[in-house]
Amino acid sequence: MKALILVLLGCVSVLGMKAAEAKRPLPTDGNTQLSYFLNSERVYKDYMLQCAGCHRYDGQGVESRGIPSFVDSIGLFSRMVDGRAYMIRVPGSAQSQLNNDELAMVLNYIVARFSPEEFERNGFRLFSAAEVGASRPYRFDDVAAARKTLEMQMEEKGWLPAPYLFGQAGR
Numbered sequence: 001m002k003a004l005i006l007v008l009l010g011c012v013s014v015l016g017m018k019a020a021e022a023k024r025p026l027p028t029d030g031n032t033q034l035s036y037f038l039n040s041e042r043v044y045k046d047y048m049l050q051c052a053g054c055h056r057y058d059g060q061g062v063e064s065r066g067i068p069s070f071v072d073s074i075g076l077f078s079r080m081v082d083g084r085a086y087m088i089r090v091p092g093s094a095q096s097q098l099n100n101d102e103l104a105m106v107l108n109y110i111v112a113r114f115s116p117e118e119f120e121r122n123g124f125r126l127f128s129a130a131e132v133g134a135s136r137p138y139r140f141d142d143v144a145a146a147r148k149t150l151e152m153q154m155e156e157k158g159w160l161p162a163p164y165l166f167g168q169a170g171r
């Protein structure tokens, strides 16, 4: 009986740890958030295993394969409600092996790493598991058309996202 209680207690504490990890407090000011994401080994590993095969270590993508660069570009998407949903819904994000919390952390990481000025401006709204969960089930029929619509909205604001060749001949 004693052994059973100990086993049960063990299970409860493991579950408790998982919950604590999901709800870990994240820093609230921009510069501390920036170094948090740049120094998190876990999120780095998730990016390297789940995204870097296509987007590359340096976020430059592979233009000839239609993989856009994140550099000085991905942060622009994170400023717009539809742009944030797009970042969650693209196949590489939505269909990855990452759970909602891990994907939220990777999206924060790609902005921190490749568009750090978003954090430095101190107005960056972090992606959360809840935000990811709300958009993730809605897959795009035509991801290139969704990107085009966002590009047009950005053009009106004078923002210049990275070139996007996905869906064009041969890609």
Ligand code: HEC
Pocket (backbone or CB within 6 Å): 047, 050, 051, 052, 053, 054, 055, 065, 066, 067, 068, 069, 073, 074, 086, 087, 088, 090, 091, 092, 093, 096, 098, 106, 107, 110, 143, 144, 147, 161, 162, 164, 166
């Ligand atoms: C198998 C290759 C592949 C993998 C792996 C991959 N992506 Fe992508 N990603 C693409 C391609 C191709 C595009 C362009 C088509 C599109 O918009 O989905 C893209 C586009 C994107 C975009 C839109 C960028 C823009 O400028 O329009 C985001 C954001 C993105 N991916 C995030 C991720 C994240 C986060 C991961 C890892 C969890 C990931 N991707 C994994 C191939 C990949």
